[in-house]
Amino acid sequence: MEITVFLARACNILTCSRRRTLAVKRLTDSKEILQRWAEHFNNLLNQSCHVDENAIDEFPQWQLQEELSILPSLDETKKALKHMANGKVPGPDSIPAEMYKFGGQRLVRGLVHFFTSIWEKEFVPKEFKDANIVYMYKRKGKPCKL
Secondary structure: OOHHHHHHHHHHHHHHHHOOOOOOOOOOOHHHHHHHHHHHHHHHHOOOOOOOHHHHHHOOOOOOOHHHHOOOOHHHHHHHHHOOOOOOOOOOOOOOHHHHHOOHHHHHHHHHHHHHHHHHHOOOOHHHHOOOOOOOOOOOOOOOOO
């Protein structure tokens, strides 16, 4: 999809949500393109949320599933590692799945200890919440050079 079309769609969405008109401009400078992506995702992901507390009380309550409160086990971690796909692009840590899968018993025990620590402290590191969003050319339209 050409970037102009994407920006036009993004602007239309923003126009509807903000009730103001945004001009569509073809961006060619890589800094302007990156700035526009940053603006788009900032607007998309950082919207204020107004929740009616009474509406939450109206949702049906499900019974607590006790098995979900059990600490992560060695077997569960091994099973999860076994299901990781090989040959995929690594995440922000730059460690491919194969390193986790074939790291041996010591690595698995370290991961279990790490996950248990997160579970007990009820705190997920910020790095686990970060994501890298990458524009991928799918051989349709013109490739965008950033």
